Amino acid sequence: MAKHETPLLDQLESGPWPSFVTDLKRQAETKPECWDILGQLELSYEERITHWKHGGIVGVFGYGGGIVGRYSDLPKRFPGVEHFHTIRVAQPASKYYSTKNLRQLMDLWEKYGSGMTNFHGSTGDIILLGTRTENLEPFFWDLTHDMGQDLGGSGSNLRTPANCIGQSRCEWACYDTEAVCHAMTLKYQDEIHRPAFPYKFKFKFSGCPNDCVAAIARSDIAVIGTWKDQIRIDQAAVKEYIAGNYPSNGGAHSGRDWGKFDIEKEVVALCPTQCMWMEGGELKIDDTECTRCMHCINVMPRALRPGADTGATICVGAKAPILDGAQFATLIIPFMKMSADNEFEELVEFIEKIWDWWMEIGKNRERVGETMQRLGLPAFLKVMEVEPIPQHVKEPRSNPYVFWSDEEVPGGFERDVVEFRARHAA
Amino acid sequence: MALSKDELKAAILEKAEKSPKPQLYIKDFYACDPETKPRDIKNVANDLVKEGKMMFWSSGSTTMYALKHRIKNEEGSEGI
Ligand code: HEM
Ligand code: HEM
Numbered sequence: 289m290a291k292h293e294t295p296l297l298d299q300l301e302s303g304p305w306p307s308f309v310t311d312l313k314r315q316a317e318t319k320p321e322c323w324d325i326l327g328q329l330e331l332s333y334e335e336r337i338t339h340w341k342h343g344g345i346v347g348v349f350g351y352g353g354g355i356v357g358r359y360s361d362l363p364k365r366f367p368g369v370e371h372f373h374t375i376r377v378a379q380p381a382s383k384y385y386s387t388k389n390l391r392q393l394m395d396l397w398e399k400y401g402s403g404m405t406n407f408h409g410s411t412g413d414i415i416l417l418g419t420r421t422e423n424l425e426p427f428f429w430d431l432t433h434d435m436g437q438d439l440g441g442s443g444s445n446l447r448t449p450a451n452c453i454g455q456s457r458c459e460w461a462c463y464d465t466e467a468v469c470h471a472m473t474l475k476y477q478d479e480i481h482r483p484a485f486p487y488k489f490k491f492k493f494s495g496c497p498n499d500c501v502a503a504i505a506r507s508d509i510a511v512i513g514t515w516k517d518q519i520r521i522d523q524a525a526v527k528e529y530i531a532g533n534y535p536s537n538g539g540a541h542s543g544r545d546w547g548k549f550d551i552e553k554e555v556v557a558l559c560p561t562q563c564m565w566m567e568g569g570e571l572k573i574d575d576t577e578c579t580r581c582m583h584c585i586n587v588m589p590r591a592l593r594p595g596a597d598t599g600a601t602i603c604v605g606a607k608a609p610i611l612d613g614a615q616f617a618t619l620i621i622p623f624m625k626m627s628a629d630n631e632f633e634e635l636v637e638f639i640e641k642i643w644d645w646w647m648e649i650g651k652n653r654e655r656v657g658e659t660m661q662r663l664g665l666p667a668f669l670k671v672m673e674v675e676p677i678p679q680h681v682k683e684p685r686s687n688p689y690v691f692w693s694d695e696e697v698p699g700g701f702e703r704d705v706v707e708f709r710a711r712h713a714a
Numbered sequence: 715m716a717l718s719k720d721e722l723k724a725a726i727l728e729k730a731e732k733s734p735k736p737q738l739y740i741k742d743f744y745a746c747d748p749e750t751k752p753r754d755i756k757n758v759a760n761d762l763v764k765e766g767k768m769m770f771w772s773s774g775s776t777t778m779y780a781l782k783h784r785i786k787n788e789e790g791s792e793g794i
């Protein structure tokens with residue numbers, strides 16, 4: 289029996305898609321507090337104002353993150369959501385789960401929480417929605433002791449690093465995303481579990497420019513696999529695609545008849561830098577112009593592969609729209625070798641240089657991408673000790689001034705005033 | 715000369731006590747010792763939390779620091 293009348297929410301169930309309202313009603317049969325989520329939300333729809341109180345001091349002992357405090361501002365009317373804290377649980381690398389692990393986690397959440405989940409949040413973590421303060425420590429004990437799993441990052445902490453499946457399943461991976469993600473997760477445990485910065489900070493690792501973890505859109509440091517040499521072409525396989533013997537895109541679009549595969553139209557003409565052409569029945573690529581968009585490789589995976597001299601491109605400063613609008617990360621390092629032999633030393637050095645600068649210069653609640661925008665890319669490149677290259681240029685300049693620094697001018701800016709005045713009386 | 719760890723701890727606690735707002739951003743503590751790197755100031759502030767002298771207050775996306783006695787527990791109250 290419904291505890292509250294919810295006509296506005298009920299309307300959301302009438303569409304063609306599964307509705308969270310239906311999910312909540314089903315969950316409410318075993319977890320009555322879910323009725324109060326519905327009741328409070330219905331009231332918010334009527335009054336057009338939230339009834340969640342934001343933030344708090346709740347957490348588990350020794351950690352300064354992973355728990356996000358949430359309370360109802362109408363606890364008498366909706367006692368089920370008087371406390372409704374969110375728990376962030378660190379996802380396993382590449383989001384590989386065993387069913388045993390998932391069952392254990394769900395049993396734990398039925399025991400200590402509302403049973404409501406979100407797989408996964410924008411951070412990458414598993415989000416468990418809704419529990420009371422007194423359940424936090426017992427939940428944390430069981431999670432860490434019985435399951436060997438950990439909380440993720442929240443607040444001004446480093447977020448749980450995330451990576452694509454990389455070399456574990458994907459032949460396109462240009463570096464071992466799991467190795468890097470694992471190494472950084474262990475190295476920065478303190479930054480994940482305790483506040484470390486003026487605001488949140490994320491890094492994500494994709495093995496190739498397909499960027500399956502959307503690093504370029506969501507992370508302060510996006511590490512995206514790439515190659516320096518040529519796309520590897522198997523001309524015999526190209527012919528098989530042209531003859532229609534191999535399905536394009538690995539058969540991904542086979543649900544509809546798109547007609548005969550046309551390499552000119554579907555590959556060559558769609559290359560964003562127009563660096564491909566057919567010559568004597570062979571596919572040619574001017575790799576110096578290739579922007580590594582992955583399109584041709586995605587269409588003809590049996591004929592084309594990323595090159596063999598592989599590493600990663602590092603982009604900095606993506607964010608969702610909070611203060612200013614959303615933005616993609618900006619290219620900073622075109623190519624960095626990713627090697628476990630030196631514990632990813634070069635990447636670590638890069639990360640910490642950004643942190644030292646942003647800790648000092650970043651304003652409260654300013655993402656590093658906003659700090660970069662505020663001070664300009666040239667200033668950021670100087671801090672990072674990166675020489676500007678044409679790929680850093682996004683658009684024609686809009687600032688008419690050219691500023692020279694002292695060391696860029698022969699003789700510098702220092703002038704002998706006495707000598708000058710000898711020629712130009714004041 | 716940068717402050718010693720204990721001097722820095724004392725300066726942070728004093729700042730947290732005297733500031734008009736109970737909750738402070740980590741950047742508010744940088745001025746306690748301009749010679750110490752921000753990341754080290756952060757480590758000392760986090761140590762004070764570990765020692766139970768300060769607490770974290772988190773909105774979910776930002777974390778602030780406060781002295782225990784200056785911050786109310788929001789449960790069942792008006793909140794902060
Ligand atoms: C040999 C002497 C001078 C040379 C070669 C010179 C050259 C120039 C040049 C190339 C500009 C830029 C024009 C533009 O961007 O359209 C300029 C602007 C200007 N000059 Fe001179 N100038 C001289 C002397 C002076 C003197 C003696 C004054 C004032 C007493 C003066 C006042 C200005 C002002 C006010 C502007 C700015 C105009 C604006 O921003 O629209 N200049 N000058
Ligand atoms: C209290 C006195 C003054 C104030 C507050 C003042 C303020 C300003 C400001 C705000 C600008 C614009 C700067 C920019 O857009 O980057 C400017 C430009 C300029 N001022 Fe003044 N100014 C003063 C006196 C003078 C005097 C006495 C002169 C000349 C004898 C002068 C010559 C100019 C010129 C030539 C520009 C144009 C510079 C350019 O186009 O880049 N100003 N001033």
Ligand code: SF4
Nearest residue numbers: 452458461495496500
């Ligand atoms: S980002 Fe690239 S390497 Fe990683 S899983 Fe996706 S396609 Fe494969």
Ligand code: SF4
Nearest residue numbers: 559578579581582584
């Ligand atoms: S990866 Fe993209 S840019 Fe490079 S050759 Fe293929 S389609 Fe062109």
